[in-house]
Amino acid sequence: MWEGILAGLGTAVSLQALLFLCAGCLAGTFIGMLPGLGPMTAIALMIPIASTLEPAVGIIMMAAVYYGAIFGGSTSSILINAPGVASTVATSFDGFPLARSGQAGKALAIAALASFTGGLISAGCLLLAAPLLATLSLSFQSSDYFALMVLGLVSVAAFAGSGAMLKALLMTVLGLMLATVGTDPGQGIPRFTLGQVDLIDGISFLLLVMATFALAEALLAILRPADDSLRQQEQQAMQRLGSIAISAQEARQMTPVVGRSSLLGFFIGLLPGAGATIASFLAYGSEQRIAPKTQRDSFGKGSIRGLAAPEAANNAAATGSFVPLLTLGIPGSGTTAILLGALIAYGVQPGPLLYIDAPEIFWAVIVSMWLGNVVLLVLNLPLIPYIAKVLAVPSRYLLPLILFFSVTGVYLVSFNPFDIQLMVLFAAVAVLFRLLDFPMAPLILGFILGGMIEENLSRALLIYDGSWSFLWQRPLTMGILTVAAAVALGPSAVTLYKRLMGR
């Protein structure tokens, strides 16, 4: 094994490889920053370049592009509330409030450090146990995935706060309803499509999130021009915009959060049916729950823990998803499916024998993940002050740019003008909702998880011939659902107990 690692390191640290590693990181970061363009587009764009390189170098460059694009995606979530991929939705919950309070530089630095650590820790796990973990990644069945998605929904839906509970629940339900538009996963029949051919494939996540987050944010800013005192505050905030200084106390707060979230993210990432999105939601929800009471309320308002947890988890999960990819050739997401295609193009056959048949490639991939994360941090930390200054662009220039990039971002994925009309419609409705103080995050959450919950539940029901017996027959399903029930009912149970005890 050590010879393999050394050989991989040998390829990875050649001058050529390092050059392409840096180029890949920069290109990935830049593409990922544009709202709408995520890791999938970034990798697809880079394939023609990477295919002219020798396999090890090409794979290293692709990994760099991948991590770069994930980091770039967090940047647009934090700065302009435009999460281009589902896995960075949780990042915007606390990242955007932090940036708006003038701490954009710090928020970006925290995100970079958290994803760096997450990537490093899970690449370490991968290095130690990839072949063994393959069996683990196959132990989850549809009913277990269903339970896991329910846990994800419960753990984050509750964070909306006690006051706005009803509004948050209503938005979650609306999200669940939007997820049902399109082709029924169990029957293959179009439903709620209003006879529109363009709705047969359902509403795309990107469209919904760009309309309700980025577009609505920009439109609201136009509707509510800041008054003078606010503008003065903003001017003051801009002074420290670029500062990336993290205090020792903040670092101490972050460390255990990042450690826990990385491990959680890695294990969720192993499951081909779960992935980075669920990982980030679960990490966010569980950190909110175990945070000290004094800090719990700051979640959603610019909490450092709330930013570090999903960032560490989504990067760790992205690395974890390489386990089923490399050892079984099973891609868990669209992005890993493209990566799989690229690997096969190099003549690499992913499978349990990959690390025996082609050790230099196997280890080169794993070593390249480490290097990709290191280079990403080294390249991006010095750039953060400049990236953060995007927010200092006067809103009369920044807002049209946000509108332009969100709309083109959505159009460039589907090339369907209908999507633009639908997007404008959703944005108008979202502005209305936000003026009435309805939160948007539960809507997105319900939408993302709703589709996956329905798909796995209907599959489990099909397998068990319509009987719900899997709820108690599968120990794993029952275990996860018990945890979900505890999370959902725990707080009220504690209150009830206290009341009964007469306190």
Next chain:
Amino acid sequence: MKRWLVALWLVLAGFHAIADSAAAANTTPAPAATNATPTLSSTKPLEHIHFLIPGGAGGGWDRTARGVGQALTQSGLVRRATFENMSGGGGARGIAHTIEVNEPNLLLVNSTPIVVRALQRVFPQSFRDLTPIASVIGDYSVITVRAQSPFGTLAQLLSAQQAKPRKVAFAGGSVPGGTDHIVAAMVVKAAGSDPRSTKYIPYDAGGKAMAGLLSGEVQALSSGYGEVIDLARQGWVRILCIAAAERLAHEPNTPTCDEAGARGAVFVNWRGFFASPGLTAERAQAYRAVLAAMYHQPAWHEVRERNGWVDIYHPGEQFVAMLEEQEASIGTLMQALDLL
């Protein structure tokens, strides 16, 4: 003030650079004439083909169009190939667009679902509203079980299915009524059982269906040969039968479904090209000529190997005959399944 204008300009210029590189990725330039294989002087090179892909980037249609486009330009059979992705309606928008613009340079890539979805009336049009050019590649359907499965042969699987149909679930990577479901039902029907007794479990992609099989929640998998070949070689899964008319040359020990007990169960998931309805016969022949010539090119062999494809070239009349045959057999089966 000025600084911001400069910054704005830089951002826009950067975006242009990306858009340009995207456009570059979309256009495979023709190489210098020296790269062209001289043996094909008889085939007149075409000036330009615009490939219309009715789905997103990275899918099967996308890879087919780009692979064929690359092989054609690299071997000098076509001077310029451009690609356009147009998703929507599971492919319906691309078909409608092809009919609407009636552009002779346009080639629409499609596959077996054009037959299935037209039968289901998901698509208002069928292959008859277009000019079928040729099928180029294909993937035979296979029935697979995992290595620890008690079923060693297709006959064992099918007799278990006959005895207890609810205990034998077939996984597949497409919706009910899609190709994977149809193949599973075809095998069950060929063994003499009611095709409606087929217990079919849909997954949203082939990879997830494979993960489902390996997790043990389903007993068998209906998929394309290309999707199972690597795990079969490494001993994780066992291919019970291939739905081809004859055994594959490189897979002599795996029986056809017909031999293994499902009489007459043959199913190939082809991919091919269609042109606009008003295409002249000459132009259609020119397309078929360059595609036929492509099979002898090293550039094509490389693309085919890289993707694990099988050549299935049926031009013109043959292609139409295959489409009609497939339409008839799928139609009967879907009626038997109460899907129509």
